Amino acid sequence: MKAGYYVGDYTYEVRDIPERSAIDDEVKIRVAWCGLCGTDIHKFQGKNGASVVVPPIILGHECSGIVMEVGPECKYFKPGDRVACDPSYGCGKCTWCQQGFPNFCLERHGVVKGFSEYVYPPERNVYHIADSLDLEAAAFTEPLSCSIHGLDLIQIKSGKTVVIYGMGSIGSLMLQLIKYSGASEIIVIEQEAEKRALALELGATLAVTDQEIETIAQEINIDYVVECIGLKETMEQAIRIAGKNGKVLLFGLGDPEKPISFNQFAAYTKELSIFTSYLNPQTSERAVKLLESGLINTEKIISAELSLEEIGDELSTLKYARKGKVMVYLSKDH
Ligand SMILES: [Zn+2]
Numbered sequence: 001m002k003a004g005y006y007v008g009d010y011t012y013e014v015r016d017i018p019e020r021s022a023i024d025d026e027v028k029i030r031v032a033w034c035g036l037c038g039t040d041i042h043k044f045q046g047k048n049g050a051s052v053v054v055p056p057i058i059l060g061h062e063c064s065g066i067v068m069e070v071g072p073e074c075k076y077f078k079p080g081d082r083v084a085c086d087p088s089y090g091c092g093k094c095t096w097c098q099q100g101f102p103n104f105c106l107e108r109h110g111v112v113k114g115f116s117e118y119v120y121p122p123e124r125n126v127y128h129i130a131d132s133l134d135l136e137a138a139a140f141t142e143p144l145s146c147s148i149h150g151l152d153l154i155q156i157k158s159g160k161t162v163v164i165y166g167m168g169s170i171g172s173l174m175l176q177l178i179k180y181s182g183a184s185e186i187i188v189i190e191q192e193a194e195k196r197a198l199a200l201e202l203g204a205t206l207a208v209t210d211q212e213i214e215t216i217a218q219e220i221n222i223d224y225v226v227e228c229i230g231l232k233e234t235m236e237q238a239i240r241i242a243g244k245n246g247k248v249l250l251f252g253l254g255d256p257e258k259p260i261s262f263n264q265f266a267a268y269t270k271e272l273s274i275f276t277s278y279l280n281p282q283t284s285e286r287a288v289k290l291l292e293s294g295l296i297n298t299e300k301i302i303s304a305e306l307s308l309e310e311i312g313d314e315l316s317t318l319k320y321a322r323k324g325k326v327m328v329y330l331s332k333d334h
Pocket residue numbers: 037038039061062142143
């Protein structure tokens with residue numbers, strides 16, 4: 001089977017590797033779609049994603065597909081089932097897993113390398129999806145589950161003002177989730193006019209540039225800021241523009257070499273809370289339900305549908321990733 005590897009040194013390669021049968025409680029899935037994630041791009045650029053990277057590694061972790069075969073201990077799946085995956089699980093035994101924080105597991109198992117024709121996750125990582133849910137949309141399960149976890153942390157109250165940075169794929173998902181939180185004002189900060197228009201279409205009440213928000217922040221109290229870009233400048237501005245009692249969620253994956261700074265005195269006078277969010281503990285099921293409900297528009301977020309081979313070029317140019325979500329098709333016959 002074909003698989004898309006990051007082999008180190010800014011190089012991506014499609015390799016032919018042996019296909020095998022499902023063992024134990026594994027579910028062998030023929031991958032339909034896999035999203036290209038910001039962390040894949042980070043890995044390609046020699047930075048760590050959510051964990052330390054040692055190439056060669058198969059990229060991709062946001063996939064959906066059809067069950068081809070199940071291992072002998074598998075109870076809940078059968079060939080032909082349509083499914084989405086959660087790419088990792090906690091050991092269940094370490095101190096963090098015991099405390100209910102599988103995202104901090106000391107020996108986290110990554111079990112879905114989605115840039116390959118088949119993946120073999122254990123059934124605990126596999127989720128049934130409704131027949132009505134398109135497989136391409138189902139591949140948004142993981143990024144949506146991460147967004148849900150982030151928003152669970154800040155607990156947005158209805159009738160409040162929320163600012164979102166960036167209309168990339170995560171910002172676009174966040175915006176739609178925040179819309180249903182009952183926020184009365186949702187302001188999206190985005191430099192590109194085209195994406196500001198998309199923000200308004202997806203439910204923002206206002207879409208402005210980072211210069212414009214400085215003035216707005218003088219006039220109204222910004223209760224929540226959700227930063228989905230990860231640049232030093234935008235993260236620092238996010239903290240600066242947040243109002244009294246503000247909560248800032250730094251969701252965008254920042255560069256570990258570029259730590260941010262902020263005025264702690266200004267933060268003190270606002271009683272500011274700063275949150276970060278790591279992975280997607282126990283939120284995959286909710287992500288699937290939301291996608292099935294049709295409340296989340298994924299179509300408008302997708303900027304390109306590429307083959308495994310075309311991803312090499314995309315990783316070095318980011319031509320489409322800059323515009324939205326890049327989806328990789330592994331098999332087109334379903
Ligand atoms: Zn991801």
